[in-house]
Amino acid sequence: MVAAMTERDAWLALASASGVGETIFWGLVAAHGGAAEALRAVASGWKPRDDELRITRPTRAAIVSAFREPGTVARRVNELGLWTVTPLDTGFPVRLRDIDPPPATIFGWGDLAGLSAQRTVAVVGTRRPTLDGRTLAARIATRLVAADAVVVSGLAIGIDGAVHAATVGAGGRTVAVIGGGHAHPGPRAHRALSRDIVEGGGAIVSEHAPDTLPTRGTFPRRNRIISALGDTTIVVEAPGRSGALITARHALEQGRSVLAVPGRPGDPSVAGCLSLLRDTPARPLTGLDEMIVDLGYDTVVHASAAGGRLSLAAALALLGPVERAVAVRLARGPANADALITETGLAPPVVSGAITLLLLRGWIAAVGPAYLPAGPLLAADLR
Amino acid sequence: MLVLATLVTAVISGLRGELVRVEVDVAPGLPVCHIVGLPDTALSEARERVRGAIRNSGFEYPLSRITVNLAPADQRKRGAAYDLAIAVGVLVASGQIRTSGGAWALLGELSLGGAVRPVAGVLPMVATLARAGYERVAVPAGNVDEARLVAGVEVAGVDGLDDAARLVAGPRGRRAAQAERRPDLAVSGAGGSQRSTAVRTADSPAARGVPDLEASGDRVDLADIRGQANARWALEIALAGSHNLLLVGPPGAGKTLLARSIPGLLPPLDDDEALEVTVIESVAGRLMRSGLRRDRPFRAPHHTASYAALVGGGPQLAPGEVTRAHHGVLFMDELAEFDRDVLDALRQPLEDGTVELARARGSIRYPARLQLVAAMNPCRCGWHGDAQRACRCGDGEADRYVRRVSGPLLDRLDLRVEMPRVPPAELVGATPGESSGVVAERIAAARARALRRDGGRPNAHLAGAAVVAACRLQRSQEGLMRELATAAHMTARGVHRVLRVSRTIADLAGRDGVTDADLLAAAGLRDPAALPSLSA
Numbered sequence: 001m002v003a004a005m006t007e008r009d010a011w012l013a014l015a016s017a018s019g020v021g022e023t024i025f026w027g028l029v030a031a032h033g034g035a036a037e038a039l040r041a042v043a044s045g046w047k048p049r050d051d052e053l054r055i056t057r058p059t060r061a062a063i064v065s066a067f068r069e070p071g072t073v074a075r076r077v078n079e080l081g082l083w084t085v086t087p088l089d090t091g092f093p094v095r096l097r098d099i100d101p102p103p104a105t106i107f108g109w110g111d112l113a114g115l116s117a118q119r120t121v122a123v124v125g126t127r128r129p130t131l132d133g134r135t136l137a138a139r140i141a142t143r144l145v146a147a148d149a150v151v152v153s154g155l156a157i158g159i160d161g162a163v164h165a166a167t168v169g170a171g172g173r174t175v176a177v178i179g180g181g182h183a184h185p186g187p188r189a190h191r192a193l194s195r196d197i198v199e200g201g202g203a204i205v206s207e208h209a210p211d212t213l214p215t216r217g218t219f220p221r222r223n224r225i226i227s228a229l230g231d232t233t234i235v236v237e238a239p240g241r242s243g244a245l246i247t248a249r250h251a252l253e254q255g256r257s258v259l260a261v262p263g264r265p266g267d268p269s270v271a272g273c274l275s276l277l278r279d280t281p282a283r284p285l286t287g288l289d290e291m292i293v294d295l296g297y298d299t300v301v302h303a304s305a306a307g308g309r310l311s312l313a314a315a316l317a318l319l320g321p322v323e324r325a326v327a328v329r330l331a332r333g334p335a336n337a338d339a340l341i342t343e344t345g346l347a348p349p350v351v352s353g354a355i356t357l358l359l360l361r362g363w364i365a366a367v368g369p370a371y372l373p374a375g376p377l378l379a380a381d382l383r
Numbered sequence: 384m385l386v387l388a389t390l391v392t393a394v395i396s397g398l399r400g401e402l403v404r405v406e407v408d409v410a411p412g413l414p415v416c417h418i419v420g421l422p423d424t425a426l427s428e429a430r431e432r433v434r435g436a437i438r439n440s441g442f443e444y445p446l447s448r449i450t451v452n453l454a455p456a457d458q459r460k461r462g463a464a465y466d467l468a469i470a471v472g473v474l475v476a477s478g479q480i481r482t483s484g485g486a487w488a489l490l491g492e493l494s495l496g497g498a499v500r501p502v503a504g505v506l507p508m509v510a511t512l513a514r515a516g517y518e519r520v521a522v523p524a525g526n527v528d529e530a531r532l533v534a535g536v537e538v539a540g541v542d543g544l545d546d547a548a549r550l551v552a553g554p555r556g557r558r559a560a561q562a563e564r565r566p567d568l569a570v571s572g573a574g575g576s577q578r579s580t581a582v583r584t585a586d587s588p589a590a591r592g593v594p595d596l597e598a599s600g601d602r603v604d605l606a607d608i609r610g611q612a613n614a615r616w617a618l619e620i621a622l623a624g625s626h627n628l629l630l631v632g633p634p635g636a637g638k639t640l641l642a643r644s645i646p647g648l649l650p651p652l653d654d655d656e657a658l659e660v661t662v663i664e665s666v667a668g669r670l671m672r673s674g675l676r677r678d679r680p681f682r683a684p685h686h687t688a689s690y691a692a693l694v695g696g697g698p699q700l701a702p703g704e705v706t707r708a709h710h711g712v713l714f715m716d717e718l719a720e721f722d723r724d725v726l727d728a729l730r731q732p733l734e735d736g737t738v739e740l741a742r743a744r745g746s747i748r749y750p751a752r753l754q755l756v757a758a759m760n761p762c763r764c765g766w767h768g769d770a771q772r773a774c775r776c777g778d779g780e781a782d783r784y785v786r787r788v789s790g791p792l793l794d795r796l797d798l799r800v801e802m803p804r805v806p807p808a809e810l811v812g813a814t815p816g817e818s819s820g821v822v823a824e825r826i827a828a829a830r831a832r833a834l835r836r837d838g839g840r841p842n843a844h845l846a847g848a849a850v851v852a853a854c855r856l857q858r859s860q861e862g863l864m865r866e867l868a869t870a871a872h873m874t875a876r877g878v879h880r881v882l883r884v885s886r887t888i889a890d891l892a893g894r895d896g897v898t899d900a901d902l903l904a905a906a907g908l909r910d911p912a913a914l915p916s917l918s919a
Contacts, residue, residue, distance in 0.1 A: 128774060189782065336803040337613040348616035349888060352907030353900050359907075360870045368767055369632070369801030 005070045010036035011086055013066040015104035016073040016209035019059030026101045027053040043067035076210045080182050082107050095120070098254045099228050103207035107182055110203030114173045115229055119149035119297065122230025122251070124223075124244040125159025125237045130269055131334035133159060133237035135372050136261065138166035140234060142378035143288045145172030147297040152177065152229045154222065155186040155194070155204070159236050159244070165193055167202075169362060169375050174202040175229060179222045180214030181206060220246050227251035232295055234285060235260045238272030245272045248282060258282035259294060319357075322346060326354040327363060331377045336369045388475035391488040391517060392468040393508035394460055397747040398662055398702070400504065400511030404454045405465060407472030412448030418469075420453030423461035432463070433470045435495030440544040445477040461699065464502040467491035467521070470544055471551055483553035487539075488512045491523040497544040501525030503668030506661060509533045521547055529665050532658070532675055603643040606818040610805035611637055617800040617908060618756075619822055622648050622712075623829035624887030625841035627733065627755040627795060629718070632802030633765045638758035641802075642683070642714045645756065647819040649679040649712065650827040656710045659750065663709055667702050680711030686720040693721075694728045695740050700747050705732045708753040718757040719787045726792055729755065733795040754843070755796065759788070797843060797880050799909040829890035842887045847875070850882045854889075855896040863899055867906050881905045 014035045015025055028038035031048065042063045048055065055063070066072070077084055085092050085106045093115040096102050106115075114120075121144050125137060141163045144151050151167040153160040155176035167174040174197055178186050185194055185204060194204055207225060208218065223246045227233050233251035235258065238244040248258045260277050262284045263270025276282040285291050292298050316324055325344045329335060335343070340351050355371060358364045365374040388407045393400040416430040430451075437444045451469050453460050468489040474480045490508060491499040505526040512520055513536045522530045524540035531538050541547045605615065614630065618641060621628035630638040652660055661676045684693055684704045695703030705713060705728075715721060732738045736752030761767040762781035767774040774781065785793075833842050836853060845853060856864065868878050882897075885905035889897045 336801070338610055338803060338805075341612040342610075348613050349892075349900065349904035352613075352616075352905075353903030354907075356867070356903045356907040360867065368761060369803045 005036055005039075007034055007036050008086065008088060009070045009074060010034070010039050011088060012073045012077075012084060012105060013070040014039055014063065015086075017059070017062040017066040018212075019056060019062050022101055022104065024053060024055060024059070025104050039063065039067040039070070073209060077107065080109075080210050082109060082182055082210065083112060084108075085112060091116075093229065095228050095231075096225065099224055103225060105209075106205050106207055107210060108203050108205040109182065110198040111173070111201050112203060114150045114175050114201070114203050115205070117150040117173070119147065119295075120152055120175075120230050121149050121295065122152040122226050122233040122247065123159070123163045124153055124226060124233065124235055124247045125163075126239055126242050126244060126269070126272075127156050127158035127160075129158050129162070129237050131367065131370050131372060133261075133269065134162045134367065135334055135378075137162040137236045138372070138374065139288060139378045140236065140285075140291065141166035141172070141174075142170045143292065145170040146379070147292055147295070149295075149297065150175060150202075152226055154179070154219075154226055154243075154247075155190055156243075157187050157189060161190055161193065163236075164190075164197055164202075165365070166374065166378060168193070168196045168200045170378070171200070173200060176202070176204045177222050177226045177229065178204060178206045178214070179208075179219040181208045181210040181212035183210045184212075184214055219243060223247040224250040224254075227256060228254050230256065232257045232259060234258075234291070235273055235276060235282070237261060237263075237269055238276075239268050240271040240275070242272045245276065248276050248280070252280055252282070257294075259285040259291065261285045322350055323354045323357050326351060327358055327377060330358070330364050330371055330373045334367075334370045334372045336371065340371070388472040388482075390468045390472045390475070391486060391512065392465050392490055393488070393511050394458065394462070394464070395504035395508060395666055396458075397700075398507055398666055398749060400508035401458060402511060402515050403458065403460065403465070405468040405472050406452040406454065407469065407476040408450045408452075409445050409473065409476040410448045410450070414446040414448070416449040416451065418451045418453070420451075420456045421459045422453065423459070426453075426460050426462065426465060429463060429466050429469055429493075432466050432493045432495060433473060436466070436470050436493040436497040436544045437473060439495060440497035440548070442474055442479050442544075442548070443477070445473065447477070449473060449476075462502065463492035463500075464490050464504075464508070466493035467499055467541070467544070467547055471547055474548055475551070480548050480552040482551055486517065486519070487547075487551050488517045488520045489547060489551075490520065490526070491541065491547070493544060499523045499541050499543055499547065504666040505530050506532055506665035509536060509538070510662075512536070521550055529661065532661065602647050603640055604647060604819045605644050605822055606815045608637060608640055608644065608816065611641065611802060612816070614641055614800045614802045615816060615822075617798050618645070618648075619826060619891065620884060620887050620908075621754070621756065621798055623826045623891055624797075624833065624883065625754045625843040626797035626884060626887065627843065628757070629793070629796050629799040630756070630758040630802055631761050631799060632758075633760060633767075633804050636802040636804050638802055639716055642716070642756055642758060644819060645712050645714065646678070646681045648823045648826055649681070650823070650830055651677045652679055652710060660710055663702055663706055663750070667707055669707075680708050681714065682708040682711065683714040683716065686715070686717045690722065690724055690728070693725050695738055695747075695749055696742070700740055700742060702749045703738070705729065705738050705751040705753055706749040709750045710752060711754070713753045713755050715755065715757045718759040719784055723787075723789075726788060730791055730795065733792075757788075757796070760784070761801070794876060797884055801909065825891055828893070829887065832890045832893070833887070842883050842890070845883060845886075847879050850879055850886060854882050854886050857896070860897065860899055860902060863902055867902065871906070873910075877910055880910065884908060 014020060029035055032038040032041050042060060086104065087102050091112060123137060123140055125133060137159045141151050145167055151163060151172060151174045153163045153176060155164060155178050164174050164176055176197055197204060220243060223243060227247045227250040233248055233256055235244050235248050251258050260273040260282045262277060263273060265274060277284055283294060316327060319327060326340055329340060329343055337351060341348055359366065362375045363377050364371045390405045392403050392405055394403050418427060418430060434444050470493055471489055475482055490502060490505060492502050494500060501523040505522050506529040509520050509530045510533045513533050519537045520530060521539045521541050524542045527538060527540035539550055541550065617628065620626060632638050657675050657677055660680055664676055682704045691697040691703065693704045695701060695706055732751035732753055733755060736750065737748050738751040739746055739748045762774055762776045762784045764775040767776065767781040830841065885897045885901040888901045888904055
């Protein structure tokens, strides 16, 4: 059993042992020259002389059982249909090596290639966005897809969800970095979205072993992976205390650029963005065209970008007059059924029918009482 | 001297009256009074009321051994409606009055002064007596109107025991009674002369013109409600098709206001419905001095009301709000704040239109074919999904809040409307919407159309096959419905929900068949069982 243990199995087993954080993991690997050696040493009673490397009794027990049963993690990985990648592997995403120390393992569903795509942008924001913030996040994501970028976010409720959904809706690839193991993949409300992300060629990744519960501490730490996976991090809407700000600061530390959506001073929903703009080298996002320029994606004209805009006009022409009136109104921004009735002057049954058709075609999405532009309507120009 | 008197009265069991015979035996012995035949507390106390009433009405309370038997003996008796029959029985058995000219059935509670008080459930009790062949019934003057709703019965309203005695004695017996009255007590009898001494016959004018404060309430006209075009439309559909409706919106969106406009929009009850509702009100003891109820019930219990008050029960197994809303609307404001037990208990009435109260003493089934209109906040703080104000609830809390109302209950609702806050500009500036009168006419017409078509069933009560038939879908619409169902992952229940609602939309527009537009409009109204979609 022990003889059959490969360095990679040992690596997975040690990294997945409960209580083993990055300090202990990298400390042990450094002290023993490898994970297999480290496992063997701890199992045979080795004690660190280094004061910084404090191994508690339960952690030691976990490491010992990992040594005895090194296949447990691999089995669980197989059960859940996951792949794993470690810094030992050549396929390990280069961007993650910018984290010091890099995550010991990445577990994932979907296509690993997305993490190493040529163009990647992280888009993050608050869990409690305004409807306008949600819409803007979706517009940004749609535009990034048109620029052939992979969109990275955190699968949380709110801006993250809007970003992933819009990317999938626009036919793009998106990478979701979750805060726990894959046995607890993000909020319940996002189960269907998770499936769509993987089916759309994206990935759902985590540095945690499959059965790790997401906790208060794991979310800020996964933010460093989100920021590292994106060449630029865009903060759409963030109040004064928001996880998105942590992501932005990680991005700056990792040498990435940051774009923040500005807003009106005194508006609590953008207070975090404003403080980023004032206190850090983050740049303001002033428009989708400017965003593309700032990202350096304007050098090559992508057929899909031009096609996306053309298709809006063409697609609008395909709609009946009633649906078109409702679609044109919603392309300008979110509205509830009452606003649609008053502003289009159409009767409630007519508006209700138009809403059904547009929802069916994926042109709009429903959030509470409001309807938001989606799909082709997101490609409409902001001005 | 007669020693045994037999009189007839009735008892309420559920919503039916049951015949009860009162036998009074006055025999020599120590002066005591026994009441036998499963009496409850109120009934055991009857002996005190009867003694007081007899003495204070100018009669003599016999100093003998009095035994009152209530038959059938196995039927549990409760309440005070037997007082009058017992007292008259004592008078007859002690020879103070003589019965003549056919039997009178007697209903009424007595006061110590000899006045007759109104009792609950007179209408069904009189109906039972009529069925049993009793053609003459004396009821408390306050219950005359409801008693007169029963055809073929001579109803006399009595104000006091002396009225009743005169009635039972007839022209000859009355003389005998008066002859035996003690002169000093005759004065005391006259002392109670605020009471009318004349027997109210069936055709005497009833005390009309007294407003029923409970029923009138504050009515809201739709013209007073600004904005909310979508919710107004949904309410119109709900009332036209008897669909259960859920209003979801932040505080101040106007949910309660909209609900309070419902009484002014409901069509009046038809004859059969009116009789059922009147019987229920009679049993609930809410029918004092009013006749047939023609207005559709609108009940709005507070969420702190007890289970017994809402569903029915208590020591009397009285009908609750769900039964009092029979053929009408039950409005439950702040639905998520009601007790879980109450919400679970709503499922049976919503499913089969009845509510069964099972207790140790037996079970009673009350009718409860109600239309539920419920209102709730979208989440605990109330601001989930608001355009301007951020919701303060945590992740998924809105989901959890809605889930407090269980899925099976939400499944029984056809319509859910999200009501946004009305912008202040619209509150002040907008032109008033249609008035209740206009909308009520449309509702009545659509209802009549539905009732003509489907054997008197509103659309909401159509079973799956019946609703498909009623919609008369063309082939192209079947295709559209399939497309809708596939795209929205609808269950069979969801498909039927859309069809029922589309049928009502077509009825409102006066169409025989359901069109594509009706189907799409129906599908655009939210499925109540769908949780708030916050993730997108």
